[in-house]
Amino acid sequence: MANPARSILHVGFLLAFSALAGTGVMAITHYHTKDRIEENKRQVLIRGLTSVLPNVTYDNDLIADHITVKGPDKTGANKSLSIYRARYKGEPAAAVVTTVAPDGYSGPIKILVGIQYNGVISGVRVVEHRETPGLGDAIEAERSDWVFSFDRRSRQNTSPSQWQVKKDGGVFDQFTGATITPRAVVRAVHNSLQYFEMHREELFAVMENAGTADNQQKQHAAVSVEKQAETIKQVK
Amino acid sequence: MTSVRTIVYDGLWKNNQALVALLGLCPLMAVTATAINGLGLGIATMSALILTNAVVALIRNHLKTEVRIPMFVLIIASVVTVIELLMNAYLHELYRVLGIFVPLIVTNCTVIGRAEAFASKRSVHHSMLDGLFMGLGFTIVLLLLGAFREALGYGTIFRQAELMFGDAARHMVITLADDFDGFLLAILPPGAFMGLAVLIAVKKIIDKRILQGQRIIKVQNVQRVTGSNAPDIL
Numbered sequence: 063m064a065n066p067a068r069s070i071l072h073v074g075f076l077l078a079f080s081a082l083a084g085t086g087v088m089a090i091t092h093y094h095t096k097d098r099i100e101e102n103k104r105q106v107l108i109r110g111l112t113s114v115l116p117n118v119t120y121d122n123d124l125i126a127d128h129i130t131v132k133g134p135d136k137t138g139a140n141k142s143l144s145i146y147r148a149r150y151k152g153e154p155a156a157a158v159v160t161t162v163a164p165d166g167y168s169g170p171i172k173i174l175v176g177i178q179y180n181g182v183i184s185g186v187r188v189v190e191h192r193e194t195p196g197l198g199d200a201i202e203a204e205r206s207d208w209v210f211s212f213d214r215r216s217r218q219n220t221s222p223s224q225w226q227v228k229k230d231g232g233v234f235d236q237f238t239g240a241t242i243t244p245r246a247v248v249r250a251v252h253n254s255l256q257y258f259e260m261h262r263e264e265l266f267a268v269m270e271n272a273g274t275a276d277n278q279q280k281q282h283a284a285v286s287v288e289k290q291a292e293t294i295k296q297v298k
Numbered sequence: 299m300t301s302v303r304t305i306v307y308d309g310l311w312k313n314n315q316a317l318v319a320l321l322g323l324c325p326l327m328a329v330t331a332t333a334i335n336g337l338g339l340g341i342a343t344m345s346a347l348i349l350t351n352a353v354v355a356l357i358r359n360h361l362k363t364e365v366r367i368p369m370f371v372l373i374i375a376s377v378v379t380v381i382e383l384l385m386n387a388y389l390h391e392l393y394r395v396l397g398i399f400v401p402l403i404v405t406n407c408t409v410i411g412r413a414e415a416f417a418s419k420r421s422v423h424h425s426m427l428d429g430l431f432m433g434l435g436f437t438i439v440l441l442l443l444g445a446f447r448e449a450l451g452y453g454t455i456f457r458q459a460e461l462m463f464g465d466a467a468r469h470m471v472i473t474l475a476d477d478f479d480g481f482l483l484a485i486l487p488p489g490a491f492m493g494l495a496v497l498i499a500v501k502k503i504i505d506k507r508i509l510q511g512q513r514i515i516k517v518q519n520v521q522r523v524t525g526s527n528a529p530d531i532l
Binding site: 069072073076077080081083084085087088091092095098099102106194195196197 | 331360362364365368369372373375376379380383384386387388390394451480482485486
């Protein structure tokens with residue numbers, strides 16, 4: 063009678079031991095890689111942010127100086143969106159709005175929109191999408207120049223009816239075999255621009271840690287951002 | 299006794315996990331739009347196979363039949379998570395491209411299949427070899443299918459090699475045709491099914507040729523021994 067009980071205990075210990083050993087190995091690896099993984103994510107974010115602010119001078123740490131707002135209702139994305147703010151000598155210079163076009167051909171499209179303080183777009187990049195390869199993926203900067211057609215556009219030089227693809231009477235090209243994708247991106251960019259203009263003052267009003275931060279740290283951050291921008295230029 | 303030769307032959311050809319056992323097809327089809335993606339996932343899967351086989355073989359005498367499957371799952375999940383963390387840290391760009399398919403190695407039936415069928419009964423040494431060659435056979439299929447689809451779809455081979463080998467590898471890209479618009483179907487999901495079908499068919503044809511070759515040799519041997527044409531023996 064003691065045998066089954068012992069064997070159940072044995073099995074239990076065996077499982078517990080495996081779970082413990084497995085978790086231990088994972089925990090050790092996690093501990094040793096987590097800084098590097100964080101750093102990698104940061105680098106990816108910095109690269110994205112600097113790529114949409116090509117002609118903007120700023121000296122603050124973009125990542126530290128961001129606010130989270132409730133998304134513009136018109137885009138249909140009611141998730142909270144991050145807005146990164148670029149300042150030069152404390153004065154607002156530009157902002158990067160992260161937005162989501164919910165109506166892509168196959169799912170949401172994540173977009174970074176860089177907007178200068180005067181309301182002119184400095185750059186747009188698509189950071190995540192699941193559009194058809196070879197058709198809809200021309201929205202990627204690596205695949206085609208299409209996304210650069212947003213550069214220097216503003217609500218002043220492009221009227222609301224022009225903020226559309228050519229098929230709908232606007233100024234932006236559509237792709238052969240894919241109209242839904244560029245239509246979604248154009249709409250999302252336009253919405254973020256409208257949102258930015260409407261809320262410009264409040265967006266820059268909230269000073270988070272960056273403005274009051276210790277000067278040395280600020281300079282250090284600015285240098286690292288510049289370095290990052292330089293290396294990206296070299297790579298290109 | 300399992301000889302090293304049998305392990306190599308089984309892993310690469312006779313019992314190739316992708317072409318014969320048809321295991322792990324979901325990641326196989328999903329990531330092979332380019333050769334580099336295939337190679338990346340292949341190597342990750344191979345590392346997982348070698349490590350889990352080693353661990354399972356190491357503890358094979360302490361396994362209890364009733365709980366061996368949960369233990370395999372625990373081991374595989376731990377090993378794959380470790381690989382995933384390491385890739386995220388040291389091959390971040392590739393990790394971003396492969397996305398969900400790295401953690402999904404856990405569900406690749408090849409891994410648990412080899413643990414159950416091989417590693418739980420053999421020595422650590424042989425189990426690791428089995429993991430290496432089963433993984434290598436899987437990787438080769440991923441790489442071939444990726445190269446095949448990429449060549450048709452983009453007109454290149456090894457594009458985005460820098461994701462894996464760093465910036466120095468940018469010149470590795472082989473452009474087969476300039477200004478090639480691409481045969482879109484090849485890089486879409488149907489292309490994966492067709493490509494895999496072609497690979498399996500090619501393997502079958504080669505197998506058949508080899509078999510015919512062996513028959514001819516056999517017939518010749520028979521003739522030599524009996525001195526007669528004896529096709530009825532076959």
